[in-house]
Amino acid sequence: MPQRPATPSNPTAIEASGAFVETVSLKPFQSGTLDGLTFTVKDNIDLGGHKTSFGNPSWRDEHPAAIHNALCVDQLLAAGATCIGKVVADEFTYSLDGESHFFGTPLNAKAPDRIPGGSSSGSASSVACGLADFSIGTDSGGSIRVPASLCGIWGMRPSLHRISEAGVLPFMPSVSTVGAVANDFETLNRVMRVLLRSGIEDTARLERIVMLDDAFHIADESVRDAAKNMIKRMAKRAAITLEHAGFSDVADRDMDLSSCNEDALRNLQTMEFENTVGDWIESYKPKLGSTFSMAYGNVKSFDRTTVMESLDLCERLFRGINRFLKTGTIICFPTTPTVAPPKESLNTMEAVLDFYDRTMAVTSFSGAGRLPEISAPLLSIDGCPVGLSFAAAHYQDEFLLKALRELLHP
C-alpha cells in the first residue's frame, strides 16, 4: 500500500506541484486489483474528452480532443483505479530534464531546488509530491527512468511493446514504451502486472546479479560508491554472488556504452523522431520552446542516407545483450550518473552535453536491449535521491518484478 495518502482534492498542493495540466476524475469501470488507487497520465497519452498536448501548445491547438482513452488507461480503470489528472510532459517528450518552456518545471519534492527530470516530469512529480499513488508515462531514451531516479521514486520501463501504445502519440516506434512510476514497489508491481496482463507468475529463480561496469564508471564518484555499496549489501543479504561485466562483454562487441548511445541508438531515435514529429513541425511551423529548438536543429541537419550501418548495429546489440542475459540473470547499474542538476543550470552547451551524453549512455543499455528496467529509489547523495536500476532480458518483465521483490525481502 502507498505510504502517503493521495490527495487529489487538494488544489493548493496540486497548484504548488506544477505537475498538473488539468485535474480530471475518471471513475473505475469496476472493482479490481487497483481498487482505491489514484493515478495521473502523462500528456502524450489520450484521455477521452480531453486534448493531448504532447507538451507543445500548437500541437494541442491543431488537434481535436481525444474521444477514447488510450488502451492502457482503460486497462487501469478496468482494474479499479481512478484517474485524477493529466500531467506535464516535456516538449514533444524530447527531453530528459523536465524544464518545459511552455508548461514549467514540476516540483522535485525531495530536492525542491533541482530539476525533476523528464520527459515524464509531471508523472514523477505528481507521485513524489504524494498527489497520486502512481502515474503512467512513456520512456524511449530514459523518460520514465530518469525522472524516477532524480525524484526518488520507483519507475519501470517494460520490454519494448509489452504494453499497447494505442492512444499514445507515436514518438520513436523502435524504442518507445509505456510504463509507470509509484512511491513504493508493491504499488508499482500491482500496476505493472495489470498493464503487462501477467496472468501467470514467473517461475524462474534469481541466480545471478551482474554489475554493468561501464555505467558505474560513467557515474559521478559519489553515485558510483553509493550504488556499489547498496548492490553489494543487497546481494549479500540475498546470498547471491555479484559478477562484473563491461558493455563489450555483455553486448559481445568491441564497443563501450557511450558508443552504444552515440553510434547506434541515437541515429535510430533521430530518424524515427523525424518521421513522427519532425514532419509535423515542418508542415505546421508551430511555436517552439528555445531549448527544444536547439535540440531540434540537430535533428533537422541529420543525414538519413548514411546511417543504415548504425541501424544494423542496433539489431546486433539487441541480440548480443539478450544472449548474455540468460534466464535467472539481472543486471544492475546506477539509473542516472548524477543526482538532479540544480534548476536552470543546464544553460551552457557544456552542461547540457555532460548531462545528456552521460545520462543517455546509461539509458541506452535497456533501449538497445529492448529490456525491462526498474529504477529503485535506494540511493541518496547529500540528501538528493538517485536510482539504482535493475534490468532483465527482453520480455522477462515478470521475472524482473519477482526478482526485485526477492531482493527487497530476502
Next chain:
Amino acid sequence: MPQRPATPSNPTAIEASGAFVETVSLKPFQSGTLDGLTFTVKDNIDLGGHKTSFGNPSWRDEHPAAIHNALCVDQLLAAGATCIGKVVADEFTYSLDGESHFFGTPLNAKAPDRIPGGSSSGSASSVACGLADFSIGTDSGGSIRVPASLCGIWGMRPSLHRISEAGVLPFMPSVSTVGAVANDFETLNRVMRVLLRSGIEDTARLERIVMLDDAFHIADESVRDAAKNMIKRMAKRAAITLEHAGFSDVADRDMDLSSCNEDALRNLQTMEFENTVGDWIESYKPKLGSTFSMAYGNVKSFDRTTVMESLDLCERLFRGINRFLKTGTIICFPTTPTVAPPKESLNTMEAVLDFYDRTMAVTSFSGAGRLPEISAPLLSIDGCPVGLSFAAAHYQDEFLLKALRELLHP
C-alpha cells in the same frame, strides 16, 4: 532473381493493373544487396513529398504531404533498390478483400475475375502483374498474407515490431507489422534481410514441421487436400517427419483457432483501431465507403469496458504458442481457407462473414503469437492460386527464412 522483368515505364500496364495511386521515381542512395530491383509502397507508408492517403480521400486531403520517407523505405533505397510507385491500400487498411470504394480493385493477374485480397491489394497486384520486383506493405490481421495467397506470390509478415514503423500510419500497435511481397523466394529473402537488419545468419537447423490441424479443418476441402499433399511432399523430400497439432495443443488452452480470433485478438484489434483511426473519423466526419461504413458500425458499438479478459487472454496465447514453437520448429497451414472469391461476390452478410470469419481465424494464429509467417505460392485449385504458410517462433525470422530455403532446395 525475379522471373519477370519489372516494367515501371509501361504506362498501359500500370493503368491496366489498377494497382498504382501514383508512379514515382526514388533513386537508390547507394549500391547494395538490392541493386537493380524496383519496388512499390503501400499507401499507408510515407514517401517524402507525397501525400499518404490511408486508402481514404478525406484523410489524404486533411493531412499535409509527408516530408521524409518512412524509415523502411530509406532502408531499401540505401540497399540499392528503386521505388517506382505508391500503390492502393484498402480503406484505412481495415479490410482483407481489396475492393476499395475509392481506389478500385487492383488486378489479380493470375485470376483476373477474382478479388486480389487486401489490404495490401496494390502491393500484391503490382508485383503479381510484374510491374515491380517487390512491394512493402503492412499486416495486422492478414493484410500481406491474404493478398499474397490470393494473388499467388510470396509474402512475409515478420515478427511483431522487428521492422521500424516510423513513417507508417499507426493502425493496431499490438499486431501491426511492416512486411513485403515478391514474385520469388530469393527476392523476398533479400528484401526481408535488409528490413530485418539481419547481419548474422541463423545457425538453428530445421528439425520439426508441425501441421496446424485447426487451419486445415477450416479450409475448403480442395485447399485442405492440396495443402496436405504439398507439405507431405516437401517434408518427405527434406527427410523431416511431419507432426500434427491442434490449436489447443499449441496454445496450451482449451480453445480453438476461431476462438483465438473471436474471443481474443479481435477485441484487441477493435480497441486499438478505435484509438488510432476511430477518433479521427469521429472528429473529422470524413466521407466513408459503404463497405467500410458497415464494418465501422461494429467498431463504434464496441464496449471497451468489458473486454479486458480477452486482452489478458491474448498475452497467455502469446506465451503458450511460443513455448510450443521451440527453436528448430516451423508450423504449417493454408494461408487462407479459400481461393480468391469472385469480384463483387462479397455482397451479402453471409458471404462477408464466411470469408472474414474463416480467413481471420487462420490469420489470427501468427497475430496472437506475434510470429513471423511466410506465405508461399505453392498451391493451385482449378487454376486459382492459394498460399501455403510457414510460421516460426517470435523473433525467429531469420530461422524461418533459412528453413524455407532448405525446404525449397533440400
